[in-house]
Amino acid sequence: MTAPVRKICGWTGGVLALSLLLVGLNWWSTGDPFGSADARTLDAPDVYYLRPHGDSAGAADQRALLVEAKGGSVETRGRHRMTADVEPGSADVVQLNKHGPDCTRTRARTHVTCQVTGGSLNHVADARVFALAAQGSHVGDVGYVRFTFTKVDGRKLTARTKVVVGEPVVEIGKTGPVRAVRPGAVVTTPFVVRNSGERTVQGLGIRLGSGQMEFTERYANCRYPGTSHHTAVCRFPDLRIGPGETVVLVPGTRPGFTMRAAKTQMYDVVTQAAWPLDVGPGEGGDWLNSGDHGDGPALTPEFGPAQGVRAFAQGELRTSVGLGIRSDYAVSAGALRGAPGTEQPLRLTVRNDGPGDPGNAAGLVFTPPPGVKVLKQPMEEIDEDSYEPYCEYEGGAYTCLIGELAPGSTRTFEFTLRLGVPGTGGSVRITDNKPNLSDPPDQLDHLGRQDPDPTDDRAAVTVTALD
Numbered sequence: 001m002t003a004p005v006r007k008i009c010g011w012t013g014g015v016l017a018l019s020l021l022l023v024g025l026n027w028w029s030t031g032d033p034f035g036s037a038d039a040r041t042l043d044a045p046d047v048y049y050l051r052p053h054g055d056s057a058g059a060a061d062q063r064a065l066l067v068e069a070k071g072g073s074v075e076t077r078g079r080h081r082m083t084a085d086v087e088p089g090s091a092d093v094v095q096l097n098k099h100g101p102d103c104t105r106t107r108a109r110t111h112v113t114c115q116v117t118g119g120s121l122n123h124v125a126d127a128r129v130f131a132l133a134a135q136g137s138h139v140g141d142v143g144y145v146r147f148t149f150t151k152v153d154g155r156k157l158t159a160r161t162k163v164v165v166g167e168p169v170v171e172i173g174k175t176g177p178v179r180a181v182r183p184g185a186v187v188t189t190p191f192v193v194r195n196s197g198e199r200t201v202q203g204l205g206i207r208l209g210s211g212q213m214e215f216t217e218r219y220a221n222c223r224y225p226g227t228s229h230h231t232a233v234c235r236f237p238d239l240r241i242g243p244g245e246t247v248v249l250v251p252g253t254r255p256g257f258t259m260r261a262a263k264t265q266m267y268d269v270v271t272q273a274a275w276p277l278d279v280g281p282g283e284g285g286d287w288l289n290s291g292d293h294g295d296g297p298a299l300t301p302e303f304g305p306a307q308g309v310r311a312f313a314q315g316e317l318r319t320s321v322g323l324g325i326r327s328d329y330a331v332s333a334g335a336l337r338g339a340p341g342t343e344q345p346l347r348l349t350v351r352n353d354g355p356g357d358p359g360n361a362a363g364l365v366f367t368p369p370p371g372v373k374v375l376k377q378p379m380e381e382i383d384e385d386s387y388e389p390y391c392e393y394e395g396g397a398y399t400c401l402i403g404e405l406a407p408g409s410t411r412t413f414e415f416t417l418r419l420g421v422p423g424t425g426g427s428v429r430i431t432d433n434k435p436n437l438s439d440p441p442d443q444l445d446h447l448g449r450q451d452p453d454p455t456d457d458r459a460a461v462t463v464t465a466l467d
Contacts, residue, residue: 371420
């Protein structure tokens, strides 16, 4: 027995040790010493709703029919084959279509083959499969589509999705905007959901949040992600909302969420979203599963019409909330004194005397006096050691965004000028920013500062000769 032992401890032992080392490294990198950490399951939706044939209405943010291999790093293992097949007996319910050069489809529209990089179908633009209601199908018809993922070694993974003609379509009731709120007051936000689709909503998920306002109660069947407590995510897995039915979410004994308004922030926005739990929160959404449950009363859905709803809308609903206060901005300019040709700094200072904070609502417009040349202006760093002018120059004037300016705060813009002959004609003034065209139409930001004393919004800029 001594000879075999010596052999293992020699060259053979070194090979064995190296092999064990490589296996160990592979185990640490893949979690599996035998290299089977590539995809082990194929995930596809349990149910997928189809618009009735020829009907382009329905859910505006319908999720893609995402099919994904899970359980390993298949994205590093080259291209794979993914197929979608309409199961026998379902061809009169569902047909398949494809998009992109990496997919092919049969004439009967019952089979699609795609070459995918990694393990996802409908995740990249070059490999997409669409399930459509077949001509002659009816609302409520049910069919099945089977997906097969073939790995480079020939092994296959399969998944199956039930497709249903017709869909639940969740809409949220519009009740705002809310104006003239007393600083620090409690704001009640109704949450009304209607199913305008053809199929029953099987469980409901909602999200409610704001920019600055905090909930006065943290509801027991909601989670509160993060530490700011400005967002609630709630789920009602047993709730069923039939086509045409409306529910109102009621915490305790009164309808509507209650949130406390800020004391100085003049404008805020409440965001609301809702989705059927068996569908998900829309393309690009996430479940926001983190956060602790609240310790307050539970939200209860109540069926019936809602008061104060002006209209219903899909997707994320944004409702503006505006405090009933104004904000007094004032501007001042330093004196310019010197002989023609000399260089002088000019400091333009904006002050917010409050009491409100309108956010990024105002800009400063500086018109230099005649004969004055601007040598330096405020700059901003756009990259490391790379700068560009902060203010926009147009029509002989410089316009600078003031940005956030809390009550009692100031901001100074400094220019360096080469003086001309003594004279007047220069000025600096404050102007409200124009509404951003991308802002929702019910935003209140276009109201600006609502300045109670506009007389101090302008100052003259003159050049005076030295005595």
